[in-house]
Amino acid sequence: MKKLLAWPIIAAFFLSASMAFAQGKIADKYRAGMLPRFLSYVQIGSMSDNSVEWMTPGQEKMAEVLYNEIKAFGFPTHFSKDKYIYVNIPSNLKNRQAPVLGISAHYDTTPDIIGNGVKPQVIKNYNGQAITLKNGHVINFMSDPYLKNMLGKTIVTSDGTTNLGADDKAGVTIVVTLLQTLAENPKMPHGPIHIVLTPNEDVGRSAERLELKYYHPDYAYDFDGGVNGEVVVANFSADRVVATVQGVNGHQSYAAENGYRNSAKAAGDLIAKAAPSANLPNNSRGEQGYVEPHHIEYDPVKNTHSVDFRLRYFDQEEGKRYLENIKQAADSLSKALDVAIKVQVIKQYENVAYGVKPEALSILSAAMKEAGVTPDTKKERAGTTSAMIMAKHGFGGYTVFTGQNNPHAFTEWLSEEDMFKAYKVALNLVKQVAQKQVAQLKVSK
Numbered sequence: 425m426k427k428l429l430a431w432p433i434i435a436a437f438f439l440s441a442s443m444a445f446a447q448g449k450i451a452d453k454y455r456a457g458m459l460p461r462f463l464s465y466v467q468i469g470s471m472s473d474n475s476v477e478w479m480t481p482g483q484e485k486m487a488e489v490l491y492n493e494i495k496a497f498g499f500p501t502h503f504s505k506d507k508y509i510y511v512n513i514p515s516n517l518k519n520r521q522a523p524v525l526g527i528s529a530h531y532d533t534t535p536d537i538i539g540n541g542v543k544p545q546v547i548k549n550y551n552g553q554a555i556t557l558k559n560g561h562v563i564n565f566m567s568d569p570y571l572k573n574m575l576g577k578t579i580v581t582s583d584g585t586t587n588l589g590a591d592d593k594a595g596v597t598i599v600v601t602l603l604q605t606l607a608e609n610p611k612m613p614h615g616p617i618h619i620v621l622t623p624n625e626d627v628g629r630s631a632e633r634l635e636l637k638y639y640h641p642d643y644a645y646d647f648d649g650g651v652n653g654e655v656v657v658a659n660f661s662a663d664r665v666v667a668t669v670q671g672v673n674g675h676q677s678y679a680a681e682n683g684y685r686n687s688a689k690a691a692g693d694l695i696a697k698a699a700p701s702a703n704l705p706n707n708s709r710g711e712q713g714y715v716e717p718h719h720i721e722y723d724p725v726k727n728t729h730s731v732d733f734r735l736r737y738f739d740q741e742e743g744k745r746y747l748e749n750i751k752q753a754a755d756s757l758s759k760a761l762d763v764a765i766k767v768q769v770i771k772q773y774e775n776v777a778y779g780v781k782p783e784a785l786s787i788l789s790a791a792m793k794e795a796g797v798t799p800d801t802k803k804e805r806a807g808t809t810s811a812m813i814m815a816k817h818g819f820g821g822y823t824v825f826t827g828q829n830n831p832h833a834f835t836e837w838l839s840e841e842d843m844f845k846a847y848k849v850a851l852n853l854v855k856q857v858a859q860k861q862v863a864q865l866k867v868s869k
């Protein structure tokens with residue numbers, strides 16, 4: 425009986441050893457195709473823009489290109505009317521059910537810096553010299569200590585007149601190459617996989633029109649992080665709070681008699697009370713949040729002053745205190761100054777740490793180690809697609825490195841090697857999640 429039992433274990437050992445070997449070799453085959461793919465994507469300007477209703481023409485073009493490329497791989501692919509590209513790959517495992525792996529990336533680039541007309545420069549065998557770009561932009565070891573790891577390797581920059589768009593065309597390249605790999609190696613065992621490429625991440629709207637029908641993974645990983653090994657395990661929660669003070673018309677000289685009320689005074693006092701200097705961004709670091717009054721708008725027709733506050737925090741209790749502070753200030757000022765103040769809260773993104781399955785990190789760590797990558801967890805003082813999905817749909821995910829550096833800058837650059845390693849991590853995630861059982865998943869919930 426014991427001998428009989430030992431056989432399947434030995435067989436499984438050899439099977440998994442040979443699978444790992446084969447997967448490593450398979451990955452190497454796709455490396456050469458990644459850089460040309462990346463270069464072709466960055467040359468399609470796809471900046472997002474908060475002032476348009478939903479999509480910019482550049483994003484539409486990028487989405488079309490990606491959809492046509494992905495559709496040809498032959499997996500069930502859905503191009504939504506909001507230009508999300510979903511791929512739902514059915515499991516090829518026999519006799520058992522594995523959990524659903526989710527992988528995402530965003531194809532827009534930031535509106536903060538020009539991202540159209542990108543002319544990428546490939547620097548092979550980097551020799552450690554400072555890289556001088558047009559308009560006097562310089563990338564060197566002082567500005568980028570991580571660059572020291574790139575000696576002898578391939579990096580990509582813009583020509584200095586635009587950003588590069590590695591955020592997140594690197595992630596998109598990783599995802600598309602993963603899909604190509606799965607399509608061309610149908611015997612590679614995998615469970616169900618949900619892929620989504622989103623628009624509008626850099627304007628905080630990548631989860632806004634996400635359809636759960638096509639993307640509802642058990643374990644979600646967003647390929648939009650930075651340097652080799654980086655994993656974002658927590659991030660700021662973000663609320664936009666708009667306090668609108670309603671003034672009362674009348675001649676100010678006879679305000680005592682005619683009830684004229686000045687909304688600017690109330691807006692100023694509100695800022696002073698709701699955002700004391702101790703809570704401002706310049707006094708916040710590490711895991712401490714902040715309140716930033718960043719915009720005031722006067723509407724002469726409506727006679728209102730609206731104050732836009734940004735609330736950022738890791739700890740939900742801290743966020744509640746900030747909001748309560750604004751509400752209390754609005755309440756006391758509306759009484760003291762006899763004006764109406766309306767407070768509106770818009771949830772923008774949420775700390776993923778509140779909604780990730782506990783074993784999601786150990787799965788990712790295993791996938792990284794198999795790719796020769798040491799996981800480097802960090803808490804991000806910003807938001808991610810995972811954080812936007814978390815706010816809207818209540819499930820979180822980790823953000824994984826892609827090789828992008830200095831996002832949203834003329835000095836943005838890509839490490840070709842890190843992008844390839846991240847692709848290997850994605851491929852290993854497929855294997856790691858396929859080894860899990862759905863039953864296991866239920867126990868751990």
Ligand SMILES: [Zn+2]
Nearest residue numbers: 591592625648
């Ligand atoms: Zn990004």
